[in-house]
Amino acid sequence: MNVMFDWPESVxxxxxxxxxxxxxxxxxxxxxxxxxxxxxxxxxxVWYRLRMSECIPLFLAIMAFFLGFVLGGIFANLRVIALVxxxxxxxxxxxxxxxxxxxxxx
Amino acid sequence: MSLRNYIDKxxxxxxFSREEWLNFCIVVLCMSIIYSWTDWGVQRFDPVIGFRxxxxxxxxxxxxxxxxxxxxxxxxxxxxxxxxxxxxxHGLIIGLILVMLTNGKIQFLAATGMLVYLxxxxxxxxxxYGPNLTTVAKIALGGPVLxxxxxALIKSFEWAGILSPEIGTKLFVLNISFAAWNLLPIPPLDxxxxxxxxxxxxxxxxxxxxxxxxxVYFLNYYSYIIALxxxxxxxxxxxxxxxxxxxx
Numbered sequence: 584m585n586v587m588f589d590w591p592e593s594v595x596x597x598x599x600x601x602x603x604x605x606x607x608x609x610x611x612x613x614x615x616x617x618x619x620x621x622x623x624x625x626x627x628x629v630w631y632r633l634r635m636s637e638c639i640p641l642f643l644a645i646m647a648f649f650l651g652f653v654l655g656g657i658f659a660n661l662r663v664i665a666l667v668x669x670x671x672x673x674x675x676x677x678x679x680x681x682x683x684x685x686x687x688x689x
Numbered sequence: 690m691s692l693r694n695y696i697d698k699x700x701x702x703x704x705f706s707r708e709e710w711l712n713f714c715i716v717v718l719c720m721s722i723i724y725s726w727t728d729w730g731v732q733r734f735d736p737v738i739g740f741r742x743x744x745x746x747x748x749x750x751x752x753x754x755x756x757x758x759x760x761x762x763x764x765x766x767x768x769x770x771x772x773x774x775x776x777x778x779h780g781l782i783i784g785l786i787l788v789m790l791t792n793g794k795i796q797f798l799a800a801t802g803m804l805v806y807l808x809x810x811x812x813x814x815x816x817x818y819g820p821n822l823t824t825v826a827k828i829a830l831g832g833p834v835l836x837x838x839x840x841a842l843i844k845s846f847e848w849a850g851i852l853s854p855e856i857g858t859k860l861f862v863l864n865i866s867f868a869a870w871n872l873l874p875i876p877p878l879d880x881x882x883x884x885x886x887x888x889x890x891x892x893x894x895x896x897x898x899x900x901x902x903x904x905v906y907f908l909n910y911y912s913y914i915i916a917l918x919x920x921x922x923x924x925x926x927x928x929x930x931x932x933x934x935x936x937x
Contacts, residue, residue, distance in 0.1 A: 608790040618789055621782050628778060684778065 591640035595647035602651020612659045616667050619652060623671015630672065631679040645672070690767070698766045698811065703759075712776040716800050717754055719781050721746035724863065727793035749860055753836065753867050754801070760835025761803055761879075765828045769811035770820060772828055773804045777877055798863075799870040802877025803829055826886035829879040830894065833868035837898065840864035844911065862905075869902045889924055889932060896923025 586593060605622070609615040626645050633641055649668055653661055678684045705713065725746035729739035758774050765772035777800050784797035805820050805828055812818050840861045847857030872880035872895055884891040897920030904910045 605786070605790060610792065614789050618786050621786050625779060625782050 591643050594640060595643040598644045599647040599651040602648040602653075603655040604651075606652045606655025606659075609656070612656075612663075615652075615656050615659050616663060619664055619667045620671040622648065622652075623668045624675040626668075627672040627675015627677075628679060628684075631676050695767065698808075699763070702766055702771045702808070703762055705758075706773075709774060712774065712801075713754065713758070715776060716781065717747060717751045719785060720750045720754070720798055720800065723784050723788045723796050723798065724750055726788045726796070749863055752860065753863050756839045756864070757832040757836050757867060757871070758801070760831040760833075761828055762831075763835075764831025765805060766808075766811075768824050768827065769808055769815055770824065770828060771806045771808055773806065774801045775804060775877075776800065777802045780878070796866070797870060798867050799873065799875075799878050801871075803832075803879065803882070822882075822886040826883045826890070829882035832879055833871050833898065836864045836868040836871075837901070840868075841911075841913075865898075865902050865905060869898055872898055889928060892927035893920045893924040896920040 605618055606615060609618050626641070626648075630638070630641055645668075649665070652664060652668070656664060721743055725739070725742045728742035728746070729735065731738070758772075761772045761774070780797070780800040784800060787795045787797045805825050807820055817823075843852065843857050843860045843864065846852040847854055847861070852860075871878050872883070874880045874884035874891065880891065880895065883894060897916045900919035900923075901913070901916035904912065904916065
């Protein structure tokens with residue numbers, strides 16, 4: 584595998600593992616949904632920042648994370664996980680687009 | 690620089706802007722939730738005890754974060770710059786996720802980054818006029834170092850009987866953990882600024898502060914001198930095994 588060329592897949596695989604680990608470590612469904620929402624917020628922020636450049640790798644990472652989260656959180660409701668993650672992403676993006684949260688470089 | 694000049698600079702530039710106050714409040718609130726995660730009841734969830742502990746945590750975390758920011762601002766003004774603290778959203782969310790997933794075992798208390806602005810009139814005649822890695826590292830270190838000194842002051846007050854042991858211990862532990870977390874070499878935390886300035890200085894600082902924290906946590910032993918010796922040992926080990934073999 585050429586890492587320089589296939590880095591989006593590598594990053595996506597990493598997010599798959601992170602998703603599984605996070606879902607396995609959350610003890611109950613409420614923590615699972617909250618963590619999923621928070622990760623969605625982070626994805627929303629990253630999506631806003633990379634909206635002009637690297638949307639495809641980010642989309643791959645989000646889908647891989649979702650898959651990992653579903654696999655790890657098999658005890659939870661799949662639809663709720665999907666809804667919470669999408670809500671997190673959309674709210675995160677909207678907060679940045681409306682300049683409620685400013686996206687600043689350090 | 691005279692003391693009068695420094696006091697004047699403090700009066701003019703030390704204050705927080707509206708956005709900085711807003712960020713400060715968000716950081717304090719979220720970090721208080723992280724800090725008081727395990728204090729929401731003894732046997733089972735109790736909202737009354739939880740809210741009381743959360744309010745206490747807000748006060749403690751507020752003091753700690755303010756001391757950290759004040760340390761950086763005072764150091765920046767001493768060097769002729771103005772420091773501005775900004776919220777690191779990723780750190781805040783990572784902290785919340787970590788505390789939830791580990792049920793309060795990992796309390797990641799680092800969610801601010803610092804920016805440095807030049808105060809042209811106050812740098813006139815200074816060697817290397819503009820901001821550089823050295824000055825930024827010095828300013829960044831001002832926060833964690835003041836946290837450590839403040840924790841020592843708190844402990845002294847506790848030993849002198851001025852503060853109750855419960856308050857003293859909590860504030861002490863919070864301040865040193867806050868300093869240690871902020872020294873991680875992750876941008877935009879303070880540790881990253883020191884790391885980019887000099888790896889050896891970073892090894893020394895991190896070795897000193899980490900050994901101090903570990904001595905306090907596990908041995909209940911308080912000594913700056915031994916912590917500095919451990920820092921020097923870390924510096925030496927890092928130099929022998931990494932730095933001396935590094936070639937550009």
